[in-house]
Amino acid sequence: xxxxxxxxxxxxxxxxxxxxxxxxxxxxxxxxxxxxxxxxxxxxxxxxxxxxxxxxxxxxxxxxxxxxxxxxxxxxxxxxxxxxxxxxxxx
Numbered sequence: 001x002x003x004x005x006x007x008x009x010x011x012x013x014x015x016x017x018x019x020x021x022x023x024x025x026x027x028x029x030x031x032x033x034x035x036x037x038x039x040x041x042x043x044x045x046x047x048x049x050x051x052x053x054x055x056x057x058x059x060x061x062x063x064x065x066x067x068x069x070x071x072x073x074x075x076x077x078x079x080x081x082x083x084x085x086x087x088x089x090x091x
């Protein structure tokens with residue numbers, strides 16, 4: 001376990017490097033915790049929602065992806081030829 005990472009960061013790192021699907025639960029204000037599948041954080045262009053596709057279609061020029069997480073959106077935009085700087089906390 002990497003002491004620099006929070007629970008979410010550690011789960012993402014474990015999934016990416018070790019294909020280890022940790023149980024990650026999200027607390028919310030409207031009911032019991034929801035189990036989040038790690039695959040959600042590692043989507044490719046074929047797996048994004050219509051709303052995400054629309055948001056990415058509005059990007060042009062140089063893009064700063066703040067809170068990029070594991071960088072899925074940044075990678076999609078780079079594949080589309082945009083210059084992207086991603087600021088995430090995934091080591």
